[in-house]
Amino acid sequence: xxxxxxxxxxxxxxxxxxxxxxxxxxxxxxxxxxxxxxxxxxxxxxxxxxxxxxxxxxxxxxxxxxxxxxxxxxxxxxxxxxxxxxxxxxxxxxxxxxxxxxxxxxxxxxxxx
Amino acid sequence: xxxxxxxxxxxxxxxxxxxxxxxxxxxxxxxxxxxxxxxxxxxxxxxxxxxxxxxxxxxxxxxxxxxxxxxxxxxxxxxxxxxxxxxxxxxxxxxxxxxxxxxxxxxxxxxxxxxx
Numbered sequence: 001x002x003x004x005x006x007x008x009x010x011x012x013x014x015x016x017x018x019x020x021x022x023x024x025x026x027x028x029x030x031x032x033x034x035x036x037x038x039x040x041x042x043x044x045x046x047x048x049x050x051x052x053x054x055x056x057x058x059x060x061x062x063x064x065x066x067x068x069x070x071x072x073x074x075x076x077x078x079x080x081x082x083x084x085x086x087x088x089x090x091x092x093x094x095x096x097x098x099x100x101x102x103x104x105x106x107x108x109x110x111x112x113x
Numbered sequence: 114x115x116x117x118x119x120x121x122x123x124x125x126x127x128x129x130x131x132x133x134x135x136x137x138x139x140x141x142x143x144x145x146x147x148x149x150x151x152x153x154x155x156x157x158x159x160x161x162x163x164x165x166x167x168x169x170x171x172x173x174x175x176x177x178x179x180x181x182x183x184x185x186x187x188x189x190x191x192x193x194x195x196x197x198x199x200x201x202x203x204x205x206x207x208x209x210x211x212x213x214x215x216x217x218x219x220x221x222x223x224x225x226x227x228x229x
Contacts (some may be wrong), residue, residue, distance in 0.1 A: 004155075035217070041225040043202055043222050044220055044222045045220035046220075064219075091155050101158065101218065103157075106154070
C-alpha cells in the first residue's frame with residue numbers, strides 16, 4: 001500500500017523568509033506523480049506544484065520549488081519570499097496510475113508579519 | 114472557467130438523521146471524486162466516478178453512505194443515518210481523465226458537516 005508521511009504538523013516562518021516543508025512517501029512503483037496542495041481556511045484544495053517521478057529535474061512554480069529525491073522517496077516543498085497569503089495547510093499527495101490520490105496528514109504553515 | 118461547485122457550504126444535523134450533498138464538476142470533466150476530510154487529517158477518497166460509472170468505492174461505508182452520478186455530470190452524496198464520526202468536510206473534485214496527472218484534480222470548497 002502507498003503511504004505519504006508529513007512529519008511536521010505545524011511550522012511558522014517570517015514574512016519574506018524561506019521555509020521548507022517535508023514529505024516522504026512509500027511505494028514499490030517506479031512511475032508515479034507527486035503533488036503539493038494548499039488548503040487555506042476557505043477549505044478549497046489548490047494545486048501548488050506537481051512532479052513526475054520519471055523527471056529528474058525538480059519542478060518549480062514561481063516562489064515554489066521542490067526537492068525530489070527518488071531514491072530516498074522524499075519530496076520537500078520550498079517556499080521562497082514567504083507571503084502572508086501563504087498561510088494555509090499544505091498537503092503532500094501521491095498518485096499512481098488509476099489509484100486514488102493518497103494524501104499526507106498535512107502541515108499547518110503560518111506566515112508571520 | 115467555472116470551478117467545482119458544491120452545496121451546501123455548511124450543514125448541522127443530529128445523529129441518525131440523513132443528509133445530502135451536491136457537486137457540479139467543471140464542465141467536460143469526466144471523472145468526479147468525493148473525499149472525506151476529518152479534522153487534522155488529509156482527504157480520504159470515498160468514491161470515484163468515471164462519467165456515470167463507479168471506478169472505486171472501496172472506502173465508502175456502504176451501509177450508510179451512497180452516491181450517484183446519474184447523467185455523468187453532477188453528483189450527490191448521501192449519508193443515512195448519520196453518526197457522530199461522520200463529522201468532517203466533504204470535498205468534491207473533478208478531472209479530465211482518470212490517472213492522467215497532467216490533468217490534475219480540481220477541488221470544490223467543500224461542505225462542512227457537523228453531527229450533534
